[in-house]
Amino acid sequence: xxxxxxxxxxxxxxxxxxxxxxxxxxxxxxxxxxxxxxxxxxxxxxxxxxxxxxxxxxxxxxxxxxxxxxxxxxxxxxxxxxxxxxxxxxxxxxxxxxxxxxxxxxxxxxxxxxxxxxxxxxxxxxxxxxxxxxxxxxxxxxxxxxxxxxxxxxxxxxxxxxxxxxxxxxxxxxxxxxxxxxxxxxxxxxxxxxxxxxxxxxxxxxxxxxxxxxxxxxxxxxxxxxxxxxxxxxxxxxxxxxxxxxxxxxxxxxxxxxxxxxxxxxxxxxxxxxxxxxxxxxxxxxxxxxxxxxxxxxxxxxxxxxxxxxxxxxxxxxxxxxxx
Amino acid sequence: xxxxxxxxxxxxxxxxxxxxxxxxxxxxxxxxxxxxxxxxxxxxxxxxxxxxxxxxxxxxxxxxxxxxxxxxxxxxxxxxxxxxxxxxxxxxxxxxxxxxxxxxxxxxxxxxxxxxxxxxxxxxxxxxxxxxxxxxxxxxxxxxxxxxxxxxxxxxxxxxxxxxxxxxxxxxxxxxxxxxxxxxxxxxxxxxxxxxxxxxxxxxxxxxxxxxxxxxxxxxxxxxxxxxxxxxxxxxxxxxxxxxxxxxxxxxxxxxxxxxxxxxxxxxxxxxx
Numbered sequence: 001x002x003x004x005x006x007x008x009x010x011x012x013x014x015x016x017x018x019x020x021x022x023x024x025x026x027x028x029x030x031x032x033x034x035x036x037x038x039x040x041x042x043x044x045x046x047x048x049x050x051x052x053x054x055x056x057x058x059x060x061x062x063x064x065x066x067x068x069x070x071x072x073x074x075x076x077x078x079x080x081x082x083x084x085x086x087x088x089x090x091x092x093x094x095x096x097x098x099x100x101x102x103x104x105x106x107x108x109x110x111x112x113x114x115x116x117x118x119x120x121x122x123x124x125x126x127x128x129x130x131x132x133x134x135x136x137x138x139x140x141x142x143x144x145x146x147x148x149x150x151x152x153x154x155x156x157x158x159x160x161x162x163x164x165x166x167x168x169x170x171x172x173x174x175x176x177x178x179x180x181x182x183x184x185x186x187x188x189x190x191x192x193x194x195x196x197x198x199x200x201x202x203x204x205x206x207x208x209x210x211x212x213x214x215x216x217x218x219x220x221x222x223x224x225x226x227x228x229x230x231x232x233x234x235x236x237x238x239x240x241x242x243x244x245x246x247x248x249x250x251x252x253x254x255x256x257x258x259x260x261x262x263x264x265x266x267x268x269x270x271x272x273x274x275x276x277x278x279x280x281x282x283x284x285x286x287x288x289x290x291x292x293x294x295x296x297x298x299x300x301x302x303x304x305x306x307x308x309x310x311x312x313x314x315x316x317x318x319x320x321x322x323x324x
Numbered sequence: 325x326x327x328x329x330x331x332x333x334x335x336x337x338x339x340x341x342x343x344x345x346x347x348x349x350x351x352x353x354x355x356x357x358x359x360x361x362x363x364x365x366x367x368x369x370x371x372x373x374x375x376x377x378x379x380x381x382x383x384x385x386x387x388x389x390x391x392x393x394x395x396x397x398x399x400x401x402x403x404x405x406x407x408x409x410x411x412x413x414x415x416x417x418x419x420x421x422x423x424x425x426x427x428x429x430x431x432x433x434x435x436x437x438x439x440x441x442x443x444x445x446x447x448x449x450x451x452x453x454x455x456x457x458x459x460x461x462x463x464x465x466x467x468x469x470x471x472x473x474x475x476x477x478x479x480x481x482x483x484x485x486x487x488x489x490x491x492x493x494x495x496x497x498x499x500x501x502x503x504x505x506x507x508x509x510x511x512x513x514x515x516x517x518x519x520x521x522x523x524x525x526x527x528x529x530x531x532x533x534x535x536x537x538x539x540x541x542x543x544x545x546x547x548x549x550x551x552x553x554x555x556x557x558x559x560x561x562x563x564x565x566x567x568x569x570x571x572x573x574x575x576x577x578x579x580x581x582x583x584x585x586x587x588x589x590x591x592x593x594x595x596x597x
Binding site (some may be wrong): 065068081086089091101102103104113116118128165 | 346347349350353354357359425429431432433434435436437438439440441442445542596597
């Protein structure tokens with residue numbers, strides 16, 4: 001696995017999106033687990049597929065990997081249609097689906113040998129490097145049944161590296177890891193992205209996705225409610241300004257006269273001013289400032305309150321709940 | 325696990341078998357590393373042979389007038405019959421494990437994710453399983469062959485032709501049991517169920533059906549009838565239970581090989597991973 005070869009291969013990739021699905025649907029009897037999902041994962045990014053448990057995240061991943069068939073819709077991995085060209089597409093895809101599973105009676109190295117045998121001949125030569133990368137070189141010759149959950153996760157990563165993957169699909173990869181393990185995992189994923197690989201990370205942990213990913217799709221009840229960069233998604237939420245003044249009552253009275261203001265609530269750190277949905281944030285903030293200062297109020301704090309992904313996630317999923 | 329760790333070590337030279345495909349090697353690795361299974365299958369075929377000949381030697385030594393030498397053709401025939409039964413059980417254990425091993429451990433999913441057609445690892449299980457099953461029965465056979473020859477004394481020892489014929493026949497019997505167990509376990513996904521069902525079929529139901537003369541020529545469809553037909557004639561002094569032509573024999577054996585494997589292959593391709 002030389003860096004030059006990886007780079008060359010990555011240059012061969014075509015298209016801006018490494019994963020594309022169109023109206024992808026999976027039905028189990030009456031229940032729709034994945035509902036007309038249009039997903040676009042940009043190349044070379046860490047992409048979060050974020051949603052609560054039971055939202056259909058794992059089902060989508062299982063379809064992408066050919067573990068289960070789609071009811072309808074189309075999928076492309078690395079620019080290739082799947083399942084039609086799944087062999088070629090999956091040759092450059094590494095994945096951990098749910099909890100990584102192994103033959104407990106074999107050692108870590110032997111487990112990788114088994115999987116390498118199913119991949120291209122070069123995969124066998126990547127075993128030592130993959131074990132080193134996952135920090136398992138010293139324990140590689142122990143039987144997997146003696147491994148801790150964290151070690152199994154690492155071995156799962158090592159196994160996915162045997163493909164020298166352009167795309168890594170990780171389904172809830174930090175489940176069961178302790179905080180130190182989660183931190184290491186995040187670093188490793190960022191390391192993969194820095195090498196030019198793409199990571200599609202499915203998780204129900206907002207914090208994890210926000211810390212690791214560049215872009216995200218928020219999914220609930222099988223539907224993608226929104227997708228884009230994390231910054232864009234957070235910006236797309238309610239626009240609020242936090243204002244602390246010398247006289248909150250007068251300030252509230254002045255804000256009530258301003259048509260751009262949807263609501264203003266006194267909080268310990270100041271007034272949380274929510275702008276109307278169709279209001280442009282910057283001119284509205286300028287206008288608010290121009291009205292407060294001439295009224296003789298001292299402005300101690302005036303800052304846009306950036307919505308976190310968590311706030312945005314809750315907004316989106318609660319909106320879906322209301323619509324249901 | 326450290327993101328700053330060197331990307332990878334330089335590829336190292338590996339000693340690989342130039343003849344065996346990598347997937348067959350991998351299947352063989354999975355089977356032979358199950359120490360309990362390997363010990364059980366070899367113990368099943370070797371130990372009874374050793375015990376039987378030791379008992380015969382002791383009997384002959386204590387009462388030579390009543391008990392003849394431990395070796396010779398007659399004892400060889402008897403031990404080969406026992407070895408077929410034990411070899412069948414050993415092959416079923418191996419076939420059931422090979423067929424359901426990846427499913428039980430959850431590694432089947434990981435193999436599918438490689439993008440390799442599902443039938444490739446399935447197909448690799450056949451030569452790997454056959455290799456171990458035949459090695460197990462031949463190990464027991466080696467004990468029998470040596471003992472029946474060395475300990476023949478005044479009795480007629482089995483000739484080279486009979487030994488070769490018997491070894492080949494044992495391989496066919498064990499191989500047929502293995503593919504049946506492999507196909508069934510790949511289809512049902514359970515090692516325990518497969519062992520119960522196939523052992524019951526091979527060692528209880530099929531011998532009963534073979535003895536039911538009312539079934540007439542339908543008994544030709546039983547694999548045991550076909551394998552008996554192929555067995556060394558000197559082992560079946562009383563004749564085979566169901567006389568049948570060679571072409572029917574070959575057709576029956578082919579069907580009992582192809583059908584279980586086809587069912588297992590179909591289920592492997594179709595199941596959700």
